Amino acid sequence: MRNTSARQRIEEQLDGAERLQRCLVPKTRADREALRRAVAAGVAVRPFSGMFMRASTWNALKTSPRVRWRYVQNTFLDEHPDEAVCSFSAALDHGLWVSKKYLDTIHLVASGRSHGRCGTGIHRHECPLNEIELNGTVKRTTLERTVLDCSLVASFEDGLAIADSALRFCKLDIQKYRDYVEALARCRSGAFCAEMVARYADGASESGGESIVRGLIVALGYLPPTMLQAEFVDPIDGGAIRADMYYELPNGLRLIIEVDGFGKYVGADGLGKEMQRRLVAERQRESHITALGIPVMRVQFSRVYEDGYLEHLLRRFGVPKVAPHM
Numbered sequence: 001m002r003n004t005s006a007r008q009r010i011e012e013q014l015d016g017a018e019r020l021q022r023c024l025v026p027k028t029r030a031d032r033e034a035l036r037r038a039v040a041a042g043v044a045v046r047p048f049s050g051m052f053m054r055a056s057t058w059n060a061l062k063t064s065p066r067v068r069w070r071y072v073q074n075t076f077l078d079e080h081p082d083e084a085v086c087s088f089s090a091a092l093d094h095g096l097w098v099s100k101k102y103l104d105t106i107h108l109v110a111s112g113r114s115h116g117r118c119g120t121g122i123h124r125h126e127c128p129l130n131e132i133e134l135n136g137t138v139k140r141t142t143l144e145r146t147v148l149d150c151s152l153v154a155s156f157e158d159g160l161a162i163a164d165s166a167l168r169f170c171k172l173d174i175q176k177y178r179d180y181v182e183a184l185a186r187c188r189s190g191a192f193c194a195e196m197v198a199r200y201a202d203g204a205s206e207s208g209g210e211s212i213v214r215g216l217i218v219a220l221g222y223l224p225p226t227m228l229q230a231e232f233v234d235p236i237d238g239g240a241i242r243a244d245m246y247y248e249l250p251n252g253l254r255l256i257i258e259v260d261g262f263g264k265y266v267g268a269d270g271l272g273k274e275m276q277r278r279l280v281a282e283r284q285r286e287s288h289i290t291a292l293g294i295p296v297m298r299v300q301f302s303r304v305y306e307d308g309y310l311e312h313l314l315r316r317f318g319v320p321k322v323a324p325h326m
Helices: 002-019 029-040 055-060 065-079 087-094 143-153 156-170 174-184 191-200 208-219 272-290 309-316
Strands: 044-048 051-054 106-109 122-125 132-135 138-141 227-233 240-248 254-260 296-300
Touching (some): 002 051, 029 044, 029 051, 044 065, 051 055, 065 087, 087 106, 087 138, 087 143, 087 156, 138 143, 143 156, 143 174, 143 191, 156 174, 156 191, 156 208, 191 208, 208 240, 208 254, 208 309, 240 272, 272 296, 296 309
Parallel strands (some): 106 122
Antiparallel strands (some): 044 051, 132 138, 240 254
């Protein structure tokens, strides 16, 4: 009877946490022990120290890593309201495109404490207090500081995705940001990468995947696209149709680059019907783009980090190399 009561209590607490899009932080030793048993049985998971979720809920969010990590980050901030997030954690709070490879650590402002890694899953960074703002109940670094901090340590393509999304969704002023980077990044580790991100950032990019592919093109030393989301008259129905990337090459030829990937079709909900609807619409768009008569270079996002894959495509489609490999 007692075990049934304990399970029911834990189920109710998990329900409440899920409604708030939070993990469950048990408050009693008995609840902690019950949740550890649930983890051992595969019913629950422990995504971060002291936090628990139903395994079914955690697994359902597998295709939405940013949504999943927000459960963890927001739970941590509920438990530590005086902390301020920075770097990739602040980028997540700003709603920017953060690669899932950076979603395993909570980044906090040092606030007088020693900076660096502070135990599993926590990293503290130095930051002036005048570059911290309040977003509701969350303390975070300003948009400019956040993009810069990420660009200093991320790969060029990942930093570009973050900067592109800051321009697209948060209306980052690109000229002011470039001035900001020039003033603050100089002589810091990663300064060259941060300056390149500021130079190539473009809010016309519609997804993190497109930004990453464009970043890799630049990093490999190839000519960047002439235009993002270039609009054409649809040759099938006369409407407007857009291409991910468009080139007017030096030899007078034109080229369209389309980025194909599962992430373009699956939303935060990951529902099958929604995926099918998006997939059908995307395939129709692709067929209409092909009818334009412009060569189309299709990039499989899942393969962009394969050795030589992207460079082989660029050479085959005549995109010239204009700079050394970054």
